[in-house]
Amino acid sequence: DAGVIQSPRHEVTEMGQEVTLRCKPISGHDYLFWYRQTMMRGLELLIYFNNNVPIDDSGMPEDRFSAKMPNASFSTLKIQPSEPRDSAVYFCASSFQGPETQYFGPGTRLLVL
Amino acid sequence: GNSVTQMEGPVTLSEEAFLTINCTYTATGYPSLFWYVQYPGEGLQLLLKATKADDKGSNKGFEATYRKETTSFHLEKGSVQVSDSAVYFCALTLSGSARQLTFGSGTQLTVLP
Numbered sequence: 001d002a003g004v005i006q007s008p009r010h011e012v013t014e015m016g017q018e019v020t021l022r023c024k025p026i027s028g029h030d031y032l033f034w035y036r037q038t039m040m041r042g043l044e045l046l047i048y049f050n051n052n053v054p055i056d057d058s059g060m061p062e063d064r065f066s067a068k069m070p071n072a073s074f075s076t077l078k079i080q081p082s083e084p085r086d087s088a089v090y091f092c093a094s095s096f097q098g099p100e101t102q103y104f105g106p107g108t109r110l111l112v113l
Numbered sequence: 114g115n116s117v118t119q120m121e122g123p124v125t126l127s128e129e130a131f132l133t134i135n136c137t138y139t140a141t142g143y144p145s146l147f148w149y150v151q152y153p154g155e156g157l158q159l160l161l162k163a164t165k166a167d168d169k170g171s172n173k174g175f176e177a178t179y180r181k182e183t184t185s186f187h188l189e190k191g192s193v194q195v196s197d198s199a200v201y202f203c204a205l206t207l208s209g210s211a212r213q214l215t216f217g218s219g220t221q222l223t224v225l226p
Contacts, residue, residue, distance in 0.1 A: 043202065043219065048213055056213065098206075099206055100162065100206055100214070101159050102157070102214065103158070104155075104156025104157045104158065105156050106155060107156055
């Protein structure tokens with residue numbers, strides 16, 4: 001398997017623009033997690049899905065953030081409008097039958113100017 | 114609530130030195146414990162785990178023992194290599210709870226030749 005695939009790997013945008021991050025989990029995995037990592041706040045769980053259903057979105061910072069998982073092989077995280085404080089590395093991870101062994105993607109490095 | 118506390122970094126060692134990274138936890142119940150590692154520019158990956166008290170997880174020369182009496186899961190390696198330079202995250206999860214990992218803040222390790 002190719003592992004968890006994220007795109008784009010790098011994104012530079014201007015404040016106010018919409019940003020869409022994409023994730024393809026490992027085939028057969030039934031859990032998908034979105035994380036954000038910054039120097040100041042460390043690794044934060046934003047939201048996770050089980051069998052394509054959002055289970056816990058309490059980590060989503062505010063209404064500007066939304067996530068979807070239309071099918072088992074694809075998920076998006078959208079920020080609209082983006083702000084400079086959203087600059088971070090966003091990771092997608094997937095796992096099978098529980099959160100214990102998560103496989104992380106390479107991350108999307110987002111810079112909002 | 115559930116939480117993980119790691120020793121603050123950064124930790125800098127010479128090659129072949131002994132490594133200990135401390136991790137303690139607070140949890141309501143009996144958690145499973147994990148160490149994840151993040152190499153530069155990559156996502157996290159599972160290093161080792163232990164699911165019950167007195168279990169020892171091991172991988173790539175790293176070891177950690179689940180100590181219920183001290184609520185600890187310290188990571189050790191007898192002889193570190195330059196290639197071990199990374200950020201190490203301690204984490205826990207509880208069965209039956211919200212199915213997510215609770216991560217510590219991470220400890221940066223740099224090994225000098």
